[in-house]
Amino acid sequence: MQANVDVEYGRSATQSGALDRARASELMERAGLDALILCEPEAIRYATGAPIAPASLFRRAGACFALVPRRSDIPLGLVVPDYDISSFAEHVPDAVLRSHPTWIEHVSIDTQSVDTPLEERLEAALLLLKRPQNFRRPETFDLDFSAGALSSLMADLGIGRGTVGLDLAFVPAADLPVIETKLSGFTIADGTPVLDRLRAIKSNKEVALLRTGIEYSEAGMSHMLSNASVGMTTTDLISLYRTGVKNASRGTGHTVETKEFVFVGDRERGAAATISVGDAAKADMVCAVDGYGADMSRNFVFGSPTSDQQRLHAIVERAFVSGEAELFPGNLLGKVHKVVSESLAREGVPSYSRGHFGHGVGNSVFSEQWPFISAGSQVEIQPGMVLAFEVPLYVDGVARFNLEDQFLITEGGAKPMNRLRRGLTVI
Numbered sequence: 001m002q003a004n005v006d007v008e009y010g011r012s013a014t015q016s017g018a019l020d021r022a023r024a025s026e027l028m029e030r031a032g033l034d035a036l037i038l039c040e041p042e043a044i045r046y047a048t049g050a051p052i053a054p055a056s057l058f059r060r061a062g063a064c065f066a067l068v069p070r071r072s073d074i075p076l077g078l079v080v081p082d083y084d085i086s087s088f089a090e091h092v093p094d095a096v097l098r099s100h101p102t103w104i105e106h107v108s109i110d111t112q113s114v115d116t117p118l119e120e121r122l123e124a125a126l127l128l129l130k131r132p133q134n135f136r137r138p139e140t141f142d143l144d145f146s147a148g149a150l151s152s153l154m155a156d157l158g159i160g161r162g163t164v165g166l167d168l169a170f171v172p173a174a175d176l177p178v179i180e181t182k183l184s185g186f187t188i189a190d191g192t193p194v195l196d197r198l199r200a201i202k203s204n205k206e207v208a209l210l211r212t213g214i215e216y217s218e219a220g221m222s223h224m225l226s227n228a229s230v231g232m233t234t235t236d237l238i239s240l241y242r243t244g245v246k247n248a249s250r251g252t253g254h255t256v257e258t259k260e261f262v263f264v265g266d267r268e269r270g271a272a273a274t275i276s277v278g279d280a281a282k283a284d285m286v287c288a289v290d291g292y293g294a295d296m297s298r299n300f301v302f303g304s305p306t307s308d309q310q311r312l313h314a315i316v317e318r319a320f321v322s323g324e325a326e327l328f329p330g331n332l333l334g335k336v337h338k339v340v341s342e343s344l345a346r347e348g349v350p351s352y353s354r355g356h357f358g359h360g361v362g363n364s365v366f367s368e369q370w371p372f373i374s375a376g377s378q379v380e381i382q383p384g385m386v387l388a389f390e391v392p393l394y395v396d397g398v399a400r401f402n403l404e405d406q407f408l409i410t411e412g413g414a415k416p417m418n419r420l421r422r423g424l425t426v427i
Contacts, residue, residue, distance in 0.1 A: 016049025016091040018203040018363075021072045027194045028070040034162035036191045037150070038066040040170035042363045043195060045291060047076070050091040052291075053084040055102045055141050061175035062100075062143035065150045067157070074157050079149045081141065082106075098153045100146040101137050143175055147182035154183075165191020196370040199362050201384035206292060207408055210361055210386050213294025214406050214417040216256060217287035219248035221298060221420060224283065228427050230302050234264050234271040237283070245287055259286040259293075259367070263400045277303040280399030282392075286367040293367035295359075295388040296418055297404035300425035308398045313424040319343040320391045320403050320422065323357060323373075327389060327407055327414035333377035340391060341375070358389040361406065385409040386417075 028036060038044055041056035047066045055063035064084075067077035075096050080088045082099040083106050089097060109125045110116075138145075154160070164183065169192040171179070180188060202210070223244025224237055238260045249256045261284040264275055275281075284297035299316075301309055323340040337357055344352045360369040371379040373389065381387075390404035403422055407414040 017045070017047045018049075018199075018206050019047040019068065019076075020198065020201070020203070021068070021076075023201070024068055024194070024198055025070050025072050027197055028068075028165070031165065031189070031191075031194050032163055033165040033189065033191060033194065034070050035154070035159055036068040036070075036165045036194055038068065038167055038191075038195065039064070040167050042291065042365065043167055043170070043199075046199060046363050048078065048088060048092045048095070050080075050084070050088045053081050053087075054104070055081045055083075058140055059172075060143070061171045061179060062146040063102075063141055065146065067150065067153060067159075069157065069159060074159070077150075077153045077157055079146050079153060096153065096157060098149045100141060100149050102141045103137050103139060105137060143178050144182070147179050151182045161185050163187040163189050165189050165194055167192050167195050199369065200360055200371055200379075201382060202362070202386050202408075206362065207384075207386060209289045209292040210294050210406065211408075211417050212254065213287040213289040213292060214296060216245045216248045216289065217258075217285050217294055217296055218418065218420050220244035220258070220287065221283060221285060221296075223247070225298075225300060225425055225427065228275075228300075228302075230275055230277055230279075232275050233273060234262050234275075237262055237264070237275075237281070238271075241283070241285060249289075254289045255291070257288045259288075261285070266398055266400075267396050275302055278306070280305065280309050280401070282400050282402045284402050284404065288367075291363045293361055293364060294406055294417075295361055295367040295390075295404060296406055296420075297390060297392075297402040298420060298422070298425065299399070299401040299403065300427055301399070302427050305424060305426065306398075310424070312393055312395060312398055313401055315344065315347045315349070316391050316393050316401050316403050317422060318347065320389075323389060323391065324405075324407075324414065324416075327381060327387065327409065329381055329383050329409060329411060329413075331381050333371055333373045333379045333381060334375055336373050336381075336389075337375045337377065352393075354392065357391060358387055358404070361386055361388050381409055383409055383411050387414075389414075 039061040041052045044064045044066050065079040077096045079098045081102045083104045085099045107125045109121045164186050168190040220241040224240040227240050264281040265279050280301040282299045286293045319340050322343040326336040326339050340357050356372040356374040358373040362369050388406045392402035394400040405416050405418040
């Protein structure tokens with residue numbers, strides 16, 4: 001298989017995707033898997049770099065399958081919608097491709113024979129496809145067909161038995177029996193832990209996208225903070241942020257999407273409520289660049305902060321500093337959680353309970369990915385991870401604050417991608 005060499009981490013990735021075949025083989029060996037089968041649309045894009053096909057938007061298994069054999073001398077196998085086969089062939093030219101029909105009819109016609117009526121050329125092109133006489137496209141796509149194509153593909157690649165890992169965290173319960181029937185000669189195990197561990201270590205391309213997301217997000221945040229004022233609404237603040245992101249990303253060629261979790265005031269209220277002097281706010285923003293969601297959060301107050309607001313933010317900042325110091329290779333994520341919790345206890349709140357103080361980021365429908373900085377996590381911090389570390393304190397009657405930065409873990413420690421000051425901003 002052709003590969004791009006990732007110099008910083010010594011990784012070999014697929015032609016356009018971020019999949020590290022060598023590391024995948026190692027993880028599958030440890031898990032006792034002969035192959036990994038990916039169904040989740042974001043996992044398919046991670047493995048191939050190809051855009052997610054329309055069929056995958058149904059969020060059902062079988063729109064696309066990526067077969068990752070444990071043996072690195074066996075090429076990547078793909079079962080993709082017939083409409084998208086040329087795109088996948090371009091992105092992963094060394095993969096073995098099979099297609100399955102979807103609802104989309106698509107054909108190329110002869111553009112030279114202009115004297116022949118269009119409809120005749122169209123029909124002639126359709127007949128050249130040599131489809132069965134009773135061929136009929138499915139309503140959306142047929143899992144039975146695509147899973148059958150997967151089974152045939154595995155046999156063609158010499159994978160005829162053994163244990164395969166399926167990303168069961170994604171596969172709908174209604175779809176699993178069909179896949180099990182088509183792969184009846186295999187033992188099906190949960191391949192999600194292998195996929196999680198693969199995605200936890202980022203390629204240079206992934207790191208660059210996540211760093212760019214932070215750059216755009218901070219541009220949006222800066223624009224919002226520079227233009228926010230009393231009398232606006234939460235909706236207005238979000239609009240300002242989006243304008244800043246749009247200005248920063250204009251002309252770059254990236255696909256950029258944002259999700260904003262903005263809370264204003266000391267208690268729950270509607271997004272259309274007018275902002276008043278004394279209102280504190282947190283802006284927890286996600287900026288996804290080409291599907292990679294960067295995550296950060298900052299806090300601010302309209303007018304002079306109260307003593308409680310100042311004290312609350314100071315507690316957050318000190319706990320953040322204590323946790324940041326623990327973000328180094330070889331340390332356990334559970335230790336980071338413990339240190340932050342101990343910092344909060346020293347501040348006088350030993351009963352404060354938080355499920356996690358951060359998480360991985362990457363290509364996903366949600367910005368929070370495994371691994372999590374949780375109390376029981378035995379996951380070792382490794383170079384190449386990108387972690388969003390956060391310390392939230394939500395106190396009705398005072399404010400809801402969350403301080404969050406995104407860090408690249410290197411051999412020398414954690415390198416923050418953020419540049420915006422972490423202190424409480426006064427507007």
